[in-house]
Amino acid sequence: xxxxxxxxxxxxxxxxxxxxxxxxxxxxxxxxxxxxxxxxxxxxxxxxxxxxxxxxxxxxxxxxxxxxxxxxxxxxxxxxxxxxxxxxxxxxxxxxxxxxxxxxxxxxxxxxxxxxxxxxxxxxxxxxxxxxxxxxxxxxxxxxxxxxxxxxxxxxxxxxxxxxxxxxxxxxxxxxxxxxxxxxxxxxxxxxxxxxxxxxxxxxxxxxxxxxxxxxxxxxxxxxxxxxxxxxxxxxxxxxxxxxxxxxxxxxxxxxxxxxxxxxxxxx
Amino acid sequence: xxxxxxxxxxxxxxxxxxxxxxxxxxxxxxxxxxxxxxxxxxxxxxxxxxxxxxxxxxxxxxxxxxxxxxxxxxxxxxxxxxxxxxxxxxxxxxxxxxxxxxxxxxxxxxxxxxxxxxxxxxxxxxxxxxxxxxxxxxxxxxxxxxxxxxxxxxxxxxxxxxxxxxxxxxxxxxxxxxxxxxxxxxxxxxxxxxxxxxxxxxxxxxxxxxxxxxxxxxxxxxxxxxxxxxxxxxxxxxxxxxxxxxxxxxxxxxxxxxxxxxxxxxxxxxxxxxxxxxxxxxxxxxxxxxxxxxxxxxxxxxxxxxxxxxxxxxxxxxxxxxxxxxxxxxxxxxxxxxxxxxxxxxxxxxxxxxxxxxxxxxx
Numbered sequence: 001x002x003x004x005x006x007x008x009x010x011x012x013x014x015x016x017x018x019x020x021x022x023x024x025x026x027x028x029x030x031x032x033x034x035x036x037x038x039x040x041x042x043x044x045x046x047x048x049x050x051x052x053x054x055x056x057x058x059x060x061x062x063x064x065x066x067x068x069x070x071x072x073x074x075x076x077x078x079x080x081x082x083x084x085x086x087x088x089x090x091x092x093x094x095x096x097x098x099x100x101x102x103x104x105x106x107x108x109x110x111x112x113x114x115x116x117x118x119x120x121x122x123x124x125x126x127x128x129x130x131x132x133x134x135x136x137x138x139x140x141x142x143x144x145x146x147x148x149x150x151x152x153x154x155x156x157x158x159x160x161x162x163x164x165x166x167x168x169x170x171x172x173x174x175x176x177x178x179x180x181x182x183x184x185x186x187x188x189x190x191x192x193x194x195x196x197x198x199x200x201x202x203x204x205x206x207x208x209x210x211x212x213x214x215x216x217x218x219x220x221x222x223x224x225x226x227x228x229x230x231x232x233x234x235x236x237x238x239x240x241x242x243x244x245x246x247x248x249x250x251x252x253x254x255x256x257x258x259x260x261x262x263x264x265x266x267x268x
Numbered sequence: 269x270x271x272x273x274x275x276x277x278x279x280x281x282x283x284x285x286x287x288x289x290x291x292x293x294x295x296x297x298x299x300x301x302x303x304x305x306x307x308x309x310x311x312x313x314x315x316x317x318x319x320x321x322x323x324x325x326x327x328x329x330x331x332x333x334x335x336x337x338x339x340x341x342x343x344x345x346x347x348x349x350x351x352x353x354x355x356x357x358x359x360x361x362x363x364x365x366x367x368x369x370x371x372x373x374x375x376x377x378x379x380x381x382x383x384x385x386x387x388x389x390x391x392x393x394x395x396x397x398x399x400x401x402x403x404x405x406x407x408x409x410x411x412x413x414x415x416x417x418x419x420x421x422x423x424x425x426x427x428x429x430x431x432x433x434x435x436x437x438x439x440x441x442x443x444x445x446x447x448x449x450x451x452x453x454x455x456x457x458x459x460x461x462x463x464x465x466x467x468x469x470x471x472x473x474x475x476x477x478x479x480x481x482x483x484x485x486x487x488x489x490x491x492x493x494x495x496x497x498x499x500x501x502x503x504x505x506x507x508x509x510x511x512x513x514x515x516x517x518x519x520x521x522x523x524x525x526x527x528x529x530x531x532x533x534x535x536x537x538x539x540x541x542x543x544x545x546x547x548x549x550x551x552x553x554x555x556x557x558x559x560x561x562x563x564x565x566x567x568x569x570x571x572x573x574x575x576x577x578x579x580x581x582x583x584x585x586x587x588x589x590x591x592x593x594x595x596x597x598x599x600x601x602x603x604x605x606x607x608x609x610x611x612x613x614x615x616x617x618x619x620x621x622x623x624x625x626x627x628x629x630x631x
Contacts, residue, residue: 165357168324171344172351173371173422180345183370187361266361 029246036243038236054240064241067225071205074136074221078143078204079197085144086151086196087189091181093152094159109153111146119146120213134216142214143204150203151196158192159185191264198256202249273300274336275458276321276426281330283316283482290316292482293330298426301456303449307469308479309505314462315430317479321460322428323347335425345374350419350457352432356411358403364390364414365399371422389421390414392451409440416448420455427452429461433468445471466506470494478502496540496626497553503626508556508589510599516548523622526550530596534572536625544627551628557602558624561590561610565617574618578610594618 039049058064092098093105111119123142124134132138166188170180186193208223215224222245229238276298283291291313298304306314319325321332323344332339339347350371358367368389372382390396393413403411412432419427432448433441449472452459463469469476470490477487478501486498497503500511514526514534522543524536534552544550565573574594582589588609590601599618610616 163355163357165353165355166359168322168344169351169353169357169418170359170370171324172322172347172349172428173418174345174348174374175370176343176345179374184359 029242032239032242033246035236036239038239041236054236055244057237058240058244061237063220064222064225064237067220067222070219071221071223074140074143075201075205077140078147079200081140081144082147082151082200083193083196086148086155086200087186087193089148089152090155090159091185094156095164109149112149116146116209117213120210123210124213134214136216136219139211139214139216139219142210143207146207146210147200147203150199154196154199155189155192158189162188191260194263195256195260198253198260202253206245206249274298275300275302275334276460277331277333277336278317278321279331279333281317281320281327281332283313283320283325284328289482291320291327294482294484296477296484298458298460300458302474303452303459303461303472304475304477305461305463305469305473306477306479307463307466307505308485309464311481312479313482314464314479318428318430318460318462321426322349322351348422348425350422350424350427352412352415352419352427352429354431354434356403356415356435358411358415358418360403362402363399364395364401364403364406367403367414368399368418368421370418375422385421386417389417392420392454393417393447408436409444412436412444413447416451420451420457425458427457427459429459431463432461434463434465441468448472470506478505480505495555498628500551500553500628503553503628508600508602510554510556510559512552512554512597514550514552516544516546516550519543519546524627526552526625528552528597531594532572532574534620534625535570535622536627537622538627539623541627553626553628554599554620554624556589556600557587558620559592559599559601559603560619560621561592561601561603561616562619563610563614563616566619571619571621574620576616576618578612578614578616581609581612583609592616592618 036054037050037052039051039053089108093101093108120142123138123145127134127138162185166184167180170184171177175183205221206223207221208227211221211224212227215221220228222241226238226241226245229235229241274297276296278294278296281291281294281296282289294313294317296317306317308314316325320327321334323339323342327340334347358364359370362370365386368386369382372385377385386399387396390399393416395410395413395417398406398410398414403414406414412435415432429448433444436444445468461469461472473490475487476490476493478485478493480501486493486502488496493502494506497506497509503509503511512528512531512534514528516524517527517533518525522537522539524538524544526534526536528534536552538544560571561576576592576594576599579591579593579598583605587602587604590603590610592599592601601618
């Protein structure tokens, strides 16, 4: 029975390989988070005592605090605009029939298929051509373009599952289209809308490539700030900032998903 | 009856989807307080018709009138309707109270009045304790009742029921059927009911409209449609029928003698239909439960008497369904069981009364 033996060994090989891949992916992140608490100026192992001094320095670093505020503002606005547009787009795509629907769907999703650099350069060239200067609204526009597909995909999937007769029942009872949306459709797709908000926020908060191309001079987001700091030196502050980023981009979606789950369960 | 107000009228209403015609030019009138059923197999256009009355589908041609006013261009939320959907469509994120109150909110009713009307509606459907529950905490039958309460609480001009019983268990369905009819009668609410279930249609309706392939096949009282089908489709769709082809051999007033090849001569009564000429070819419909089987022929009636042999027996408790070979034909017969059913292979006397033979033009 050497065949059975082979299967066992190959499975354990696959398991070991998988573990190695995960280590490769997450060990650096773990190291960054760990070193953020290192008391010493120079990050090396073994660590010489725990300290929160780098977080305090972060807090006292005006540039970083400003970048953090910019990121939060940008992320929130991106989430608000993307989700609003995404919900409206999904409604149109799911509930109405019109010519060119397939084409519009494809174009809508295209930004996540096109490499981000290409998209970034394209938008920049386009605005050059329109002779518009770089600005915060342009940066926001860029973020909306590549977060919108995620929102549309999520909301669309939920909307397809919301039976049309809920809306028809509301209409038959005398609610107009707007009331029907507010009272029936929106509450029923709320978990997806919420997930869309979270997605849009985290993607925007996390983005480097597009932001580097689109941001006007003097404006930094957290990722571009880290990028800039890395160019000078590897300061332990960056580890602390990295740790904060990890927490924000992991905890926010996790929290969001668990809330969305609870909402969806309540609707069932 | 006929001078009653027509609450819903359809004149020449057509629905086309591209090249497909879902509803052929259709005329229909529903009197105030009537319970009218659109009955037919799936795809016959009954639901499309209902959706056009509701304003959920726009007719391709023709006029729809509700209470005498043309409503083709009136959007659904201004038509004052009550609809009960097949899957209830109760709002899952609202309590029973809020579900039932939903329509009242858009009719500018005062808070106190809403509470009172909702509780009256819940009383009517016998679920007064459920106001604070959510739909997913209710059984199917309870959800059905709440859906009905939600539709009638707004005192609609017309109540539209789209297969409301089909999602229920069989035994629950019969109870709901009785109750639905009772509530409808009590409120005197004009109702259009869509179903593919003939027993629902027969039990509940004042008028049945049998539809097939976008056309009305026949309309009339349940009894009329059942006992006097005017087309082969209606005969086949409602109940179990035997269809036979024959030729008129003798005629005396309404009394006909019709020769059916391979079976023999059958006596029929043409009363109520256009009397066919001697020699005319006809199609005969005989309901399975109108044929009487007995072990010994009885002389006292004017019925056609044939002899047959029981081919199969399908025991159904209080009655049995037989396939009886008579000549070269196999007749379907449903008879109540007297002591015990006929056994397979038994010789029986087959009796068909003239008035139970329905005459159709051959197709």
